[in-house]
Amino acid sequence: MPSAIDHEARVPVFAHLEGIVHIFVDRSADLEKAKKIVLNAKLRRTGICGAAETLLVDRAAASTHLKPLIAMLIDAGCEVRGDEAAQAMDARVKAAGEDDWHTEYLDAIIAVKVVSGLGDAIAHVERYGSHHTDAIITRDHMHAQRFLREVDSASVMVNASTRFADGFEYGLGAEIGISTDKFHARGPVGIEGLTSLKYIVLGEGEIRT
Secondary structure (H helix, E strand, O other): OOOHHHHHOOOOOOOEOOOOEEEEEOOOOOHHHHHHHHHHHHHOOOOOOOOEEEEEEEHHHHHHHHHHHHHHHHHOOOEEEEOHHHHHHOOOOEEOOHHHHHOOOOOOEEEEEEEOOHHHHHHHHHHHOOOOEEEEEOOOHHHHHHHHHHOOOOEEEEEEOHHHOOOOOOOOOOOOOOEOOOOOOOOOOOOHHHOOOOEEEEEEEEOOO
């Protein structure tokens, strides 16, 4: 949520704000790759803004992917809060409420939801996300390209852990923070001044060590 500084400042401000980070497991996702990426994104460091907070699973993959992903997270010490479909897969899943989709836990807790395909996943990210970092796990090139194009986040990733959203990892040196804003231009404005950056990470199952 915007801070008092955002509301009261008389100079332009860009803020290091919430990382409500999503991973979408597409219908074509490789299960072993998905397990590796989700585990790293959620549990490598839970208290940072690039940690995954919500796992979305395509309904078309739920019968094969949802149960093992949930079991893996719980067995690793992560609390899972899920919708009815997620709860049906494992008795240890707690019921997710509306607030869970808005929450940056910064802890070993993740919200899990089954969605009706790519469009539904993108709509969920747009409604509940913070425009920080979001990832898709897929073997479908067209789905990957649509996700990259339509998800309006500072970092959008394909088949890679969201933990790569980091200034040092991007070659920028020491990181001050990660802005989810689109900062204004100042002085004479050319094409560069009318644009903002969107980092795209393409992977084949990479995780951050």
